[in-house]
Amino acid sequence: MDRLLLTLAIAAFFVLCCWAMWRGWKRKARTQSVQVPVFADIPEDLGEPKLEDSGLYVSTTTAGNWQDRIVTRGAGVRSNATWRLYESGVAIERDGAQDFWIPAEAITGVRRSGAIAGKVMGMDGLLVLTWLAGDVPLDTGFRGDPDVYPQWIEAIHAKSEGSAS
Incomplete structure (x- = not known):
């Protein structure tokens, strides 16, 4: 008993x-x-993507705070995803979760990282995109092919330098 x-x-x-x-x-x-404002839907007629990678959408967090996961509107759902870089922004298409769009003018940085909420890895195995949703700075982490991360970083830096001049 x-x-x-x-x-x-x-x-x-x-x-x-x-x-x-x-x-x-x-x-x-x-x-x-x-x-946190509603994430934008992916626009129609974007043309051909400059870069594309498939992998794992890990999470979105407040920028600079890798453990403060954004959970509203399905952003906290880890899922398989495809990222596509276009001239006008980045499309994130997720399996089993809402897709969203990050406009090019909202992107403030991109880097490799070893950790974001939901995933801790060594050797900078994540690609993290820093962007503004309205006035709220966010980091979005993606685990894809590390060999193409330098291409993403270079393309996004070139885009931001081109729009600054």
């Missing part, structure tokens, strides 16, 4: 912990839905 009560107590504690995590996730999403 003691063993049964202990088992039930542990199971109840586990269910309570899961419920509390779910409530916290929902509360965070509700709070962020006011703070």
Whole structure:
């Protein structure tokens, strides 16, 4: 009888912990839905992409805070994705989650990183795009083919330097 009560107590504690995590996730999403603007939809007629890579969309966080995951509107859902760089921005097409668009004028930086919420890796295995959603600076992390990261970094830097002049 003691063993049964202990088992039930542990199971109840586990269910309570899961419920509390779910409530916290929902509360965070509700709070962020006011703070973070809606991500733009991918425009039609973009032409041919300059670069394309497939891999894993890891997460979007507040810029500079690699553990502060944005969870509102499905941004916290890790999924397989394809990133495409166009003259006018970056299209992020995700499997099983909402696609979104990052306009070129919103991009403020790109870099390699070893960590973002949901993934910690050595050797700078992530490509992180820093951008503005309205006035909110965000980092979006992607795990793709590390051999093409230099092409992405060079293309985005060239685009930002070209628009600055």
